[in-house]
Amino acid sequence: MEVIIDNKSGFCFGVKKVISLAEEELKKNSTLYCLGDIVHNEEEINRLSKIGLKVIDKNEYLALNNCKVLIRAHGEPPETYEHARKNNIELIEGTCPVVLKLQKKVRSAFNTLEGEGSVIIFGKPEHPEVIGLNGQINNKAIVIDKKDKLSNINFTKPIVLLAQTTMNRENYWELKMEIEKNLKSPDLLDSNDTICGQVANRGPWLEEFSKSVDAVVFVGGRKSSNSKVLYQHCLQVNKNSYFISTVDEVKDLPLSGYSRTGICGATSTPRWLMEDIARKIEILFP
Numbered sequence: 001m002e003v004i005i006d007n008k009s010g011f012c013f014g015v016k017k018v019i020s021l022a023e024e025e026l027k028k029n030s031t032l033y034c035l036g037d038i039v040h041n042e043e044e045i046n047r048l049s050k051i052g053l054k055v056i057d058k059n060e061y062l063a064l065n066n067c068k069v070l071i072r073a074h075g076e077p078p079e080t081y082e083h084a085r086k087n088n089i090e091l092i093e094g095t096c097p098v099v100l101k102l103q104k105k106v107r108s109a110f111n112t113l114e115g116e117g118s119v120i121i122f123g124k125p126e127h128p129e130v131i132g133l134n135g136q137i138n139n140k141a142i143v144i145d146k147k148d149k150l151s152n153i154n155f156t157k158p159i160v161l162l163a164q165t166t167m168n169r170e171n172y173w174e175l176k177m178e179i180e181k182n183l184k185s186p187d188l189l190d191s192n193d194t195i196c197g198q199v200a201n202r203g204p205w206l207e208e209f210s211k212s213v214d215a216v217v218f219v220g221g222r223k224s225s226n227s228k229v230l231y232q233h234c235l236q237v238n239k240n241s242y243f244i245s246t247v248d249e250v251k252d253l254p255l256s257g258y259s260r261t262g263i264c265g266a267t268s269t270p271r272w273l274m275e276d277i278a279r280k281i282e283i284l285f286p
């Protein structure tokens with residue numbers, strides 16, 4: 001069996017940056033706290049935990065002082081930085097530059113509106129990136145994840161529309177069109193497609209990749225919504241597509257009889273894991 005690893009799969013630059021910040025820090029100190037999962041991949045978290053990374057939740061963070069804490073790529077609201085200032089916590093800034101730019105955009109949209117209109121964030125209300133974005137303006141944005149949730153918008157006032165970086169682009173355009181339909185005047189809408197290209201371009205690419213092989217093994221974290229979405233792109237064009245998260249799961253894959261198997265993954269899937277899985281497939285399905 002020929003096993004091919006997709007060369008475009010694996011960490012995006014935002015995730016690469018935060019992982020290397022953690023690794024650098026852990027070379028100097030035996031422990032580093034990270035506020036929330038550093039990446040939505042259990043295997044990578046396990047690897048980093050073994051070298052000293054401790055993932056903490058918000059309550060644990062609020063009880064800390066005099067230490068170092070890594071901020072993950074999703075970013076954080078200002079109150080997290082405020083707590084660090086007051087409690088002598090040194091923050092290591094791992095927020096992805098794309099997210100930092102978006103946070104700035106949210107602040108500037110809010111200031112431009114001067115209370116006359118709405119900032120709408122197309123995103124999942126409970127997603128950490130969205131909590132960080134909305135926190136920039138004291139939670140004054142309206143967060144919407146579906147076009148049928150527009151009932152409490154004032155369509156007679158200006159609207160600035162922005163998006164969480166990992167949302168689906170087609171759904172963003174549907175929401176934008178729905179807002180336009182309701183607006184009193186078209187020039188009231190300032191729409192900004194802020195979906196990250198690293199996510200948006202990967203789906204169509206994975207479809208191409210999946211068509212080029214007999215079977216697809218998609219490697220992703222169980223908690224990663226991006227992985228679930230990208231896997232569907234593979235499945236849509238190749239019915240022999242399988243989702244796994246660990247090397248152990250390779251033994252249960254029905255890969256006998258295929259001559260070309262492709263391995264791919266999400267922006268949160270480590271390269272080493274795809275390589276380990278490829279090796280295991282070569283051993284079990286020669």
Ligand code: SF4
Pocket residue numbers: 012013014015073074096097098099165196197198199267
């Ligand atoms: S998907 Fe885009 S915005 Fe998110 S961490 Fe990666 S590069 Fe940054």
